[in-house]
Amino acid sequence: MTNQTSRDIAYLRTEDAPVLPPPVDSIGLIGWFKKNILSSMNDFSSFGAAVSSVFYAVLTFGLLYIGLSLLWGLFDFTVLSAVFNDPEGLKRGVCTTVAQGGVAENAVGACWPYVKAKWQLFVYGRYPAEELWRVDLVFIMLAVGILWLIWEKAPFRKWVGLFMLTAYPVIALILLGGGKADYEQSTVGFFLIAGALFYLAGVLGLRDKLGEVLLAFGGGVKVFGIALLVIGLVMLFLSFDYGLEKVATDRWGGLMLTLVVALTGIVASLPIGIVLALGRRSKLPLFRVLSVAYIEFWRGVPLISVLFMSSVMLPLFLPEGTDFDKLLRALIGVALFSSAYMAEVVRGGLQAISKGQYEGAQALGLNANQTNKMIILPQALKIVIPGIVNTFIGLFKDTTLVLIIGLFDLLGIIQNTFADANWATPTTSMTGYLVAGFIFWLFCFGMSRYSIFLEDKLHTGHKR
């Protein structure tokens, strides 16, 4: 007790402590270097610490050496010892040594003349040479559309977005395929009429004109009707004659085919996935069971078998004489497959939304559709942007699997060119794989960067 009273505990600050700048060696490049590199290897105060410091120093410089030599190897292969030009049209000769029957003095690196010679094949597959402008036009529209949508300050973004999601795919299909599709009139008519009927039933049902059942499920019936109508309309548009030469899908290939398959999968999987995710959390057992069955079925089957089934087995089940385009079957397979994955990603986001958000919306009188559309989904989708983009990237790379059903995507067509005896050199395949890898990486990295940008943009709380 006496102890307590003898110590002076009273204190009063009479003037503010000065606000000082941080020490120079704790900020900027020096600070970063000290904190992240030196800190693990500059402690020699005891024997143990010194051993650890030396170990980390050796590890750091060892890894640095390995990394740099790998980079140097790549640089040497692609630039220093690479062959860039083939002025005399020697083909394989320009990339092979004298001993191998060529003109090069030493072993060469990447054989760029080969890439140059085959570039058209890489990008367009076996698309007819005089019709390539159609593919270019589709590419350009896609690039302009995407840049327009990414650029925040561009005018009419809403309309461009709408165009890219509705008109563009149809225009692209017409340009690439050339229209004049020979669908049975009855098939097109069936889709249009059935679609219109379902749509009408949904609309009237929602207005409480067709009884309780359609009042409750009117939204679903309406969406189903719209889907049928869209299919019918697309078929209708594709069957017109636009004065373009018809190009069958077995001549599509290369990067163009990769983009067609990937973009179809990406654009189709998100909406289907959202519907499935909502269905899986629905209070109505029928929706729940159907969604779960769908998701578990498609997730349980490898994509390769889906593609095999769609190209080999499906025709066996369909009535005789139904000619169903191979590419279309693959597209449907990829879309159904990826939407099952997407559904689970979106469900993860839905589960992260607190019950309070639903209650807040309900207490304000918003109905279930409005709550999902305006409160739950915007937040849930924002949370799972990394997962969504992850699925997109996976899907983009999985498109290479269409090779097994005889479609030549970018990787497939590059591998295909290795068989060309005119370009058979020791480094042809390495060069080809390098190009394939780089193009895939470029697209995937782009998607990844955009997702990070989007996350930042949609962040609404305190910035870290």
Next chain:
Amino acid sequence: MNTAEQMNVSDELMIHIKDMQKWYGSFHVLRDINLDVYKGERIVVCGPSGSGKSTLIRCLNRLEEHQQGLIEVNGVELTDDLKNIDAIRREVGMVFQHFNLFPHLTVLENCTLAPIWVRKMPKKDAEEIAMKYLERVKIPEQALKYPGQLSGGQQQRVAIARALCMSPEIMLFDEPTSALDPEMIKEVLDVMIELAHEGMTMICVTHEMGFAKEVANRVIFMDAGQIIEQNDPTNFFENPQSERTQLFLSQILGH
């Protein structure tokens, strides 16, 4: 003198609960609830945690279903009929313990969402009304910020403004100050007191006994899913009848 007694209470019945029972699974959470609330009443519901206070007021806008008995709000009976539920939710505003603001929308959008989509009001009118109520809760300057950028007390005031934008007949408060730091409780209570003086029908689940004494015209004490005692605040606090009420009051006022 108790200011509450000077405020008007009309004869118009707003909420009528008769022999209401509710179970969570086999747990009987609300037992034999009978309650009439008249227009302009300010009712404070208190009681120990787990006594069913929140569940009771959440039954009034059907965030929870009751299994037996009758609940009528504003003359409409609460049943499974979605149309009735929607009609009642339009007229009953609710403020939650954890605010439940929509973090992806600005403060202004939080306030205009329901008037635009539920009341089908033009956006401009909705924004005008929203700004009016944001001024009433004294944060019009935060209208374009996101909820995550505001303090707890500011968020709760936005939540009150958001509910008021629907011009509700009744306001339900579910422990509106329980998640707030002490210095923020007052700013929220001030808004609620002002609202009470304007004659809003209010039911508040709260532990703020000062608020109860100042504005309530009736205090209800609940325990174990039942209404144990109700009285005007003066008598409730000075002369509690039941032992359970006495025990509860001694626990919360005893320090």
